[in-house]
Amino acid sequence: MSNPTTPVIEDRTPPPGTRAGRSRGYAADVWYQFRRRRLSMAALTFVVGLTIVAILSPAIVGTKPVICRYRGQIYFPALGYFHDRWENAVFKTRDKFRGVYPKNLTTKDPQSWAVWPLVYQDPYRRVRANEWKDQPANPSGDQGVPSQYNLFGTNQAGIDVFAQMIHGTRVALLVGLFSTGISAIIGVVVGSLAGYFRGWVDVVLSRCIEVVMSIPALVLILALISIFEKTSIWHVMGVLGLTGWTGIARLTRGEFLRLREMDFVVGARAVGASGLRIMFSHILPNATAPILVPVSFGIASAILVESALSFLGFGPPPPNPSWGTVLNAGRSNLQMWWLIVFPGSAIFLTVLAYNLIGEGLQEATDPRLRNNEK
Amino acid sequence: MVNYLIRRLLIGCLTLVAITAIIYALIRSMPGSPLTLQMAEVDPSKAISEQDFQQMRRMYGLHKPIHEAYLGWLGSLCRGELGRSISRKQPVTKLIAERIGPTLALSVSSLILTYLLAVPMGLYSVVRSNRPEERCLATGLYMLYSLPSYVAALLLLVLFAVRLRGTAFELPLFGMVSDGHAQLSWWGKLADIAWHMVLPVTCYTYGALAFMARFVKSNMEEVIRQDYIRTARAKGVGSFGVIVVHAFRNTLIPFVTELGLTLPGLLSGSVILEQIFTWPGIGRLFFESIAERDYPTIMGLTLMFSLMTLVFQLLADILYAVVDPRVTFQ
Secondary structure: OOOOOOOOOOOOOOOOOOOOOOOOOHHHHHHHHHHOOHHHHHHHHHHHHHHHHHHHHHHHEEOOOOEEEEOOEEEOHHHHHOOHHHOOHHHHHHOOOOOOHHHHHHHHOOOOEEEOOOEEOOOOOOOOOOOOOOOOOOOOHHHOOOOOOOOOOEOOOOOEHHHHHHHHHHHHHHHHHHHHHHHHHHHHHHHHHHHHHOHHHHHHHHHHHHHHHHOOHHHHHHHHHOOOOOOOHHHHHHHHHHHOOHHHHHHHHHHHHHHOOOHHHHHHHHHOOOHHHHHHHHHHHHHHHHHHHHHHHHHHHHHHHHHHHHHHOOOOOOOOOOHHHHHHHHHOOOOOOHHHHHHHHHHHHHHHHHHHHHHHHHHHHOHHHHHOOO | OHHHHHHHHHHHHHHHHHHHHHHHHHHHOOOOOHHHHHHHHOOHHHOOOHHHHHHHHHHOOOOOOHHHHHHHHHHHHHOOOOOEOOOOOOEHHHHHHHHHHHHHHHHHHHHHHHHHHHHHHHHHHHHOOOOHHHHHHHHHHHHHHHOOHHHHHHHHHHHHHHHOOOOOOOOOOOOOOOOOHHHOOHHHHHHHHHHHHHHHHHHHHHHHHHHHHHHHHHHHHHHOOOHHHHHHHHOOOOHHHHHHHHHHHHHHHHHHHHHHHHHHHHHHOHHHHHHHOOOOOHHHHHHHHHHHOOHHHHHHHHHHHHHHHHHHHHHHHHHHHHHOOOOOOO
16 A cells, blocks of 8 residues: 555656657647547548648640640640649630540540540530440439449439549538638637737627527528529538628637737837737737637538538539539439439438547647546 | 526527528528529419519519618517428428428437437446457447438448338338328327337437437446546445446436537437438428429527527536536626
């Protein structure tokens, strides 16, 4: 039995990976804590992988060559998948390829060569017979079960689901980043103003946050979306950005209320730094890690809501290759399970990944959560 | 207390005015009006003349500018009227009263189910904290939490309504009642509705279940570190008694508060699921009235949703102070 009067010696050795005598900065500390959570790191890897897929989507699946040499010139027609106008005008207007490259390239310039995407399928149109070597035409109607030519099957119109999914990655990630970016900007500005100036500024801004929070999200989103005559993906992103900032604003406000009393802020004020400078170059960097928590959850919910809107038919009109649009096609053709299982899993995994990242950040930034480890 | 209540109520009224004003401005800015949309459906030979069109606009008060029309809506609201639906030619209150039953049937039964399942799950996770079986349960629940309800609904429909059609496990594809519902006996009717409710209630429940089980667990984890739990253990209370009687009773406050905050979310969250299951509830009504540009109905539903949110927030705050004497209204 140990003597009860023996003083307990606290273990003060720094955690492995740190240089003794010098403590980590706050951001490095959060990153260290985050890295220890295996699930969150796996989620981060998944998102990075998804980003690579999104960037390389025209090279993975498409009907336009990634690089081709045509009449003595080098072209990159696959860029047309990113933006319509980036597809070289030679093919669209002058030489009238009508989107079908393989035959046209060889007949119009026998000297030409091209590097093709891994899979010859298109997210916007049905591939016809013998367009690509001896690949048969895509089946249409409810005949499009997954096959070696259509990995994830085809929809009613005969458009390849795999192509739609791969190109839909771009839409999903863009929606997540762009709309949450808007939310983050609004939220951080509103929250930091309210938290830093307090007083009537805080009262007014907090009221605004409360009003927006009290409107059920989907009611506000549907009302905003319906304003546009023709909805594009940018409209959807804007609307999601304009409605999703309240959580970020509340958290930023709390962080600013807490940080503005800290010594380093008093110091900065004593040196004569202006209010704006204190807010954005002294306080904000210290609040960034906690703010990333609602941002990460916000990305998850933006992807979720965008798919829901496309699913309900409130999104951009087809042929927009969004995961929700594919799912919407599956809703009226329940026997075509591949229209539901593949986009459903994609939405699920992406939302799960962003939630896990958010969770990891939350535990990495909240000292209460990180200290009671098993 | 009274001061606090009055202040909260006044702020609540102002918030409601702000919300309805925002939504009114938004829906009036939507392209098309309830009249043009209706006319588009009838064939051109029957199109009404410009004169009649103007008369109809005046009849429904659509000729006024937005702010005047909004004040008019607010005025009739003060007299307790929500107006008449333009596309359905019925009073909005009657429409909502007709549609709220099916929605409540879904949300209340899923709420009860959630709580019945979440509490034992949460308590189990606390007792078995960090054991492999608890990690499995937690991971499973977390994955359910991230599974979008519309995806789950479609997958369940594929399985139960399409693949298992003709077997004993078949569940209906859509709607609340079968075709021959009127001929059934009283019990038959009830069973028919319950049969139709299985899938929607499942979809409503699983996400909330995952959330609530985690909520119970995190609250319990704070409580079981308290001194009085150690005291109870020391005096020899069995582990079941400690968890249920001593610990769980002390987490009831946040638990009840959470209940107040979930209910309004369940009502407005019904928009997507009711659309998938063609459930004749208010979520679907909202969806339809947006498509029909039925201003009075949209406004009535918006008012109801936001009023519920505010009232339940207030109730939760009051309840918090009633059960916990340390909370004061300052």
